[in-house]
Amino acid sequence: MAVPAPQTLTEVPAPRRSGCPFDPAPAYEQARRAEPVSRIRLWDGTWCWLVTRHQDVRTVLRDQRFSADSSRPGFPFLSPGRRVLGTGRTSFIRQDDPEHARLRRMLTADFMVRRTEELRPRIQELADALLDTMTAHGRREADLVPEFALPLPSVVICLLLGVPYADHGFFQRLSSVMLRTASSPAEISAAQDELQAYLADLAGRRRGQPDEGILSRLAAEGELDDEEIASVGRLLLIAGHETTANMTALSVLALLRHPDQLARLRAGGPQEHKAAVEELLRYLTIVQDGVVRLATEDVSLGGTAIAAGEGVLCMLSSANRDEAAFPGEAGLDLGRDARRHLAFGFGVHQCLGQALARVELQVALGTLLSRLPELRLAVPFEEIRFRGDMLVYGVHALPVTW
Amino acid sequence: MRVAVDREKCCGAGLCVLTAGGVFDQGEEDGLVVLLVAEPPAAEAEDVREAAQGCPCGAITVEETAGQ
Ligand code: HEM
Ligand code: SF4
Numbered sequence: 427m428a429v430p431a432p433q434t435l436t437e438v439p440a441p442r443r444s445g446c447p448f449d450p451a452p453a454y455e456q457a458r459r460a461e462p463v464s465r466i467r468l469w470d471g472t473w474c475w476l477v478t479r480h481q482d483v484r485t486v487l488r489d490q491r492f493s494a495d496s497s498r499p500g501f502p503f504l505s506p507g508r509r510v511l512g513t514g515r516t517s518f519i520r521q522d523d524p525e526h527a528r529l530r531r532m533l534t535a536d537f538m539v540r541r542t543e544e545l546r547p548r549i550q551e552l553a554d555a556l557l558d559t560m561t562a563h564g565r566r567e568a569d570l571v572p573e574f575a576l577p578l579p580s581v582v583i584c585l586l587l588g589v590p591y592a593d594h595g596f597f598q599r600l601s602s603v604m605l606r607t608a609s610s611p612a613e614i615s616a617a618q619d620e621l622q623a624y625l626a627d628l629a630g631r632r633r634g635q636p637d638e639g640i641l642s643r644l645a646a647e648g649e650l651d652d653e654e655i656a657s658v659g660r661l662l663l664i665a666g667h668e669t670t671a672n673m674t675a676l677s678v679l680a681l682l683r684h685p686d687q688l689a690r691l692r693a694g695g696p697q698e699h700k701a702a703v704e705e706l707l708r709y710l711t712i713v714q715d716g717v718v719r720l721a722t723e724d725v726s727l728g729g730t731a732i733a734a735g736e737g738v739l740c741m742l743s744s745a746n747r748d749e750a751a752f753p754g755e756a757g758l759d760l761g762r763d764a765r766r767h768l769a770f771g772f773g774v775h776q777c778l779g780q781a782l783a784r785v786e787l788q789v790a791l792g793t794l795l796s797r798l799p800e801l802r803l804a805v806p807f808e809e810i811r812f813r814g815d816m817l818v819y820g821v822h823a824l825p826v827t828w
Numbered sequence: 829m830r831v832a833v834d835r836e837k838c839c840g841a842g843l844c845v846l847t848a849g850g851v852f853d854q855g856e857e858d859g860l861v862v863l864l865v866a867e868p869p870a871a872e873a874e875d876v877r878e879a880a881q882g883c884p885c886g887a888i889t890v891e892e893t894a895g896q
Contacts, residue, residue: 488886527839534840534859541859765847766882774839776884781842 438466438476438504438739439607439715439814447812448680448710448758450743454478458744463730466739474502474718474737475730478744480751480768482728486740487773492719494775496520501720502737508817510611511604515622515653517661519775526774529658532649533778536586536640542781545582549786552581553793561797561828567804570824574794575674576667579786583666586782587659588632588639589625597621601664605817607715618660625656625663662779669712670783672813672820674790677706679810679821680758681791682803687760692795694760696788702760703787708767709758711743714819717771742768798828829873830891831880833861837887844883848875852888861887 440451449455457464458478466476477483486492495501496512497520503509512520518529535541553574560573568574580598584591603609603617629641629652636642640662644655681688691702719738724731732738745768746752754762770777777783794801803810804825811822831851840859844852851872853862868876880888 488884530839531858531860535855535857536859537842538840538854538859539842539845540854540856765878770841772884774885776839776841776843778839778841781846784846 438468442812442814447810448683450711450714450741450747454741454744455747457741458748463727463732468502469505470503472502472737474739475727475732476739476741477727478741478748479728480745480748480766483740483742483745483768484772485727486719486738487717487768487771487775489725490523490774491721491723491725492738493522493722494520494526494717494719495522496718498720498722500735500737502718502739504715504718504739505607506611507604507607507609507614510614511618515618515657515660517657519661519665523774530774530778532644532647533640533658533662537778537780537782539781542785545782546785546789548585549578549582549789550793553578553789554797557793557797567825567827570678570826571671571675571821572823575678575790575824576671578674578790579670579783580667582782582786583663586640586666587662588637588641589628589659589663593624596624597663598667601668602816604664605668607815607817621660621663622653622656625659626652629655629659665777666779666782668818669779670786670790672712672818673707673710673783673787675824676710676712676820677703677787677791678794678801678826679803679824680706680710681795682801683807684758687758688795690760691791692799696792698760699788699792700784701762701764703784703791704767705758705760705762705764706787707769708746708752708762708764710819711746711767711769712819713742713769713771713817714814715739715817716741716743717775742771800828801826802828829870829876830867830893831863831876832866832889832891833863834887834889835860837885839885839887841884844879844888847879847882848872851876852879867893 440453442451462479464476465473467473518526556574560568580594581591600617600621603613632642633645717740721732721736723734770780804827813820838861851865851868855862880890
């Protein structure tokens, strides 16, 4: 490419500051203030644009001249492993309309607001059952990740898809491999194939013995073959549990570190809980490395010329800290109107599961806070291991006591 | 205020329903936006503007009419 590789940012994903694990990498924050549309160098020697402002990220993600189709030449990838994820068997998250819309619309009814609200009582029962087990026999300490944050959304997405929850050890292991930035292409490819084969086999079996789940319905509708159903299933299964799980655990930690905000949340009702979840989504932006697109035409973005064939990285975390969109207090402020946050992305790919994620988070946090009023960390904060090494941010473990 | 929705553009994320549930709904069969009230009362105007702003797909348009 004609433009010389930039010298400013040499490392993407950029490292966070060691002091505050909740803030985005300082490099992204600096870019937003100094040069909101800037160039960054990628691991493979190529470069792409880094877009950091709220308004610009919205503009790019809503403009269909920016493609999400990762099979296009020049599409930017943030690691060797993600190139495998993006060029092998992709699903509609990495396709453009009309193909993307065709597949997504087979699922929009399953994840619409009313349908997910109907699930609320089930999700509540589940949250209560998990806490019953966690606190049984006078136990006072547990790792919140495997005992609460992870199983809750995993059980729910299994239920919706018609995947046996008994297999969770299997798919959670594969999902960790796929989401780890440092996984080798071979590891990722193998994990992807294994999950694909498992789901294709399951789809085949559901043709003969249908249940109430989405896989069975897709099989019965007859528009997709087993491999296509498995690709959709893979996306839903992974997107459906890792994200909410990490958001739950990281939210708990963030609240424990902001006792004034925690007290405020405990005092609030359902409306305050809903608003708090939006603010936590904004503040934590767990899709920490942003989302990538490729310009298919020459586009001017806030005065910067982006040429056809150039890649763009939309940094959701930085956009969600943009003072122009979120004035007031810089940090976590549960009283803020955070509804315009971009934690679920923007444009036609905006998270399909967002209504479900919201209900899960509202129930998970609400139940935890009301049932365990003495909840606190069981280890010093400094010992918590953060998921800087994963596509989805969070904590690897969260030892708590109550 | 007059509201219009474009179901072709809608990606069914449901933000509009969460923001202004009295004005927007989602179709039972396809999860895509359904307009309940084309001329919402002034009390809803603020939420409707927010929903139009927030719609990820630009599927909602708002026309401000005189007197509101
Ligand atoms: C807190 C939880 C969650 C967060 C932060 C989150 C975040 C995101 C983001 C940022 C995108 C956009 C990706 C892009 O533009 O390239 C996305 C897409 C998607 N998410 Fe989520 N997600 C969450 C929960 C869920 C859940 C529970 C599901 C359940 C099924 C889900 C399913 C999907 C799917 C299918 C897509 C692709 C949509 C498309 O390409 O049209 N997500 N998510
Ligand atoms: S917010 Fe926009 S895209 Fe989402 S359901 Fe409403 S109209 Fe459709």
